[in-house]
Amino acid sequence: MQEYFSAQGWSNPLSRRERDTLNKNFEFYRMLPSRSRRIFEYRVKRFRETTEFIPREMPMITDQMEILISASAIQLTFGFDDVILSHFERVIVYPDQFFSTTSQRFHKGEVNPRFGTIVLSWRYFVEGYAINEGVNLGLHEMAHALQLENVIMNDEFGFMDDDDIRMWQALAGQEMEKINNGTGHFFREYGGTNHAEFFSVAVENFFERPMEFSEYNETLYRTMCRLLQQDPLLLMKSI
Numbered sequence: 001m002q003e004y005f006s007a008q009g010w011s012n013p014l015s016r017r018e019r020d021t022l023n024k025n026f027e028f029y030r031m032l033p034s035r036s037r038r039i040f041e042y043r044v045k046r047f048r049e050t051t052e053f054i055p056r057e058m059p060m061i062t063d064q065m066e067i068l069i070s071a072s073a074i075q076l077t078f079g080f081d082d083v084i085l086s087h088f089e090r091v092i093v094y095p096d097q098f099f100s101t102t103s104q105r106f107h108k109g110e111v112n113p114r115f116g117t118i119v120l121s122w123r124y125f126v127e128g129y130a131i132n133e134g135v136n137l138g139l140h141e142m143a144h145a146l147q148l149e150n151v152i153m154n155d156e157f158g159f160m161d162d163d164d165i166r167m168w169q170a171l172a173g174q175e176m177e178k179i180n181n182g183t184g185h186f187f188r189e190y191g192g193t194n195h196a197e198f199f200s201v202a203v204e205n206f207f208e209r210p211m212e213f214s215e216y217n218e219t220l221y222r223t224m225c226r227l228l229q230q231d232p233l234l235l236m237k238s239i
């Protein structure tokens, strides 16, 4: 954490307007203790500076949009000191659902490791953070990017513990089976598609409904805390 303070002093990494954007729209940021909030701001700034934001089917991406998308990436990676999804250098934003040439279907978001690209529909990104029901497009796509980042050979390789990953896969397999045989009642059906989708769906619930998640399956919740090196329940208890 040293670097955030020694090199930069205590000057604000974000402008007042940018901090207002986070205060008004980003609950995770609001819940952080003040010292962590400052670290969050530095990391949002760093993600934003190292990422190219590209508008599609709309004229431009506003400062506010860039801040909130960066904040979504940092929320997910906040437990790791040095992970800012560096393989993913581009974020492409559409106003609404978009037609994916890869799948020949309409998508709300996708992650393309070959091109280092995260693609988001702004409408669904906003909706995800507006309603806390365990569906969050930004976190869902960032979770795909995080899983890929962990296995792509670069500076950020292998930051998740192998034993925790194995434990996660075994527990996730059981949950996916429950979804697919109709006995699961907590995670949405899409989580039963494959392991990557289950991880992303679980991440959405981890941040949006941590209490319900841990009551439903505490071992799975604790395993995710270890995988992501953070516990949203502690944040909720601290306010």
Ligand SMILES: [Zn+2]
Residues within 6 Å of the ligand: 140, 144, 196, 197, 200
């Ligand atoms: Zn997905």
